[in-house]
Amino acid sequence: MSRRLKDNLTSSYISAANKLNSKKARRKIVAYVESYDDVFFWRTVLGRFENDKVCFQVMLPTHELRLERGKKAVLMSALYDKVGEDMIACVDADYDYLIQGATETSRTILGSPYVFHTYAYSIENLQCYAPALHDVTVMATLVDNDIFDFEEYLRLYSQAVYPLFIWSILFYRTPYYGKFTITDFIHILDTGVFKLNNAEAIIEHLQRKVGQKIKTLQHKYPELKKEYQRVKESVRQLGVTPDNVYLYIQGHHVFNKVVAPMLQRVCERLIRERENEISEQSVHFTQRSNELSCYTNSITGVVDMLKKSTGYVDSEPFKRIQNDIQRFLSSIVR
Numbered sequence: 121m122s123r124r125l126k127d128n129l130t131s132s133y134i135s136a137a138n139k140l141n142s143k144k145a146r147r148k149i150v151a152y153v154e155s156y157d158d159v160f161f162w163r164t165v166l167g168r169f170e171n172d173k174v175c176f177q178v179m180l181p182t183h184e185l186r187l188e189r190g191k192k193a194v195l196m197s198a199l200y201d202k203v204g205e206d207m208i209a210c211v212d213a214d215y216d217y218l219i220q221g222a223t224e225t226s227r228t229i230l231g232s233p234y235v236f237h238t239y240a241y242s243i244e245n246l247q248c249y250a251p252a253l254h255d256v257t258v259m260a261t262l263v264d265n266d267i268f269d270f271e272e273y274l275r276l277y278s279q280a281v282y283p284l285f286i287w288s289i290l291f292y293r294t295p296y297y298g299k300f301t302i303t304d305f306i307h308i309l310d311t312g313v314f315k316l317n318n319a320e321a322i323i324e325h326l327q328r329k330v331g332q333k334i335k336t337l338q339h340k341y342p343e344l345k346k347e348y349q350r351v352k353e354s355v356r357q358l359g360v361t362p363d364n365v366y367l368y369i370q371g372h373h374v375f376n377k378v379v380a381p382m383l384q385r386v387c388e389r390l391i392r393e394r395e396n397e398i399s400e401q402s403v404h405f406t407q408r409s410n411e412l413s414c415y416t417n418s419i420t421g422v423v424d425m426l427k428k429s430t431g432y433v434d435s436e437p438f439k440r441i442q443n444d445i446q447r448f449l450s451s452i453v454r
């Protein structure tokens with residue numbers, strides 16, 4: 121393929137190719153995403169809108185488009201002259217949704233009809249959607265035993281973090297950012313090793329650390345008191361509450377440091393209990409060995425199940441994404 125043809129692989133090029141198809145053929149819209157992990161998530165979003173008129177192809181940016189992986193690269197390299205009605209970009213919101221246009225990237229994401237974002241910080245946050253976590257443990261262990269209240273834990277975790285989260289958004293929106301970065305914020309949220317019998321103590325320790333940092337910030341920046349209240353009200357209007365902050369904190373931290381370890385401990389307990397049941401119910405050694413082998417070969421890693429879970433389809437951010445896609449399709453498909 122010639123370089124000239126490669127350079128023309130834009131939304132307008134795909135649009136022209138669509139016109140060459142039979143009138144009975146579906147219109148194809150290419151959706152570019154940031155990473156391989158994003159492909160399945162955005163397929164879950166977009167696949168619900170496919171019909172006899174339109175279909176989507178979800179993929180990473182190609183060499184032909186000379187784009188690099190990563191949200192900013194996708195936006196800055198491709199947005200202005202390539203995406204359009206037949207080529208869209210689907211990205212993690214990060215803080216760009218919550219800071220409401222305070223940076224150029226935020227303005228681009230919120231202002232373009234061809235860029236769609238997660239509302240939650242990232243797809244990892246949505247994969248950690250609390251009401252769906254019990255089902256994840258069932259998928260991983262094949263044991264339907266509710267031994268831990270995931271929703272309550274993440275509600276208490278969110279409430280503990282919420283006041284400092286407002287400070288984080290405040291600093292991110294202003295020239296003060298370097299004084300309290302996202303990295304600084306996440307460092308304070310580190311809860312250490314999760315243990316099922318120590319969940320309450322973990323939350324209490326987190327509350328103390330957050331409280332200490334807030335006192336420091338209030339003492340150091342008394343002039344930001346009114347701005348703090350303004351930011352608090354602003355994010356509330358955007359859907360953030362003290363109960364759901366875990367959806368808006370850095371996704372890798374929530375996934376890797378909070379939810380995955382919690383699920384791992386729960387699944388370890390469930391697997392151990394199921395193996396004990398098999399041992400107790402077996403009549404002889406051969407039966408026990410066969411049953412244990414069958415069970416071991418049937419279970420799956422909890423992290424893999426968490427990444428494949430689609431329980432987030434009931435979450436408010438997911439519904440908002442769907443509304444955005446519906447509006448977009450209504451404007452182009454007639």
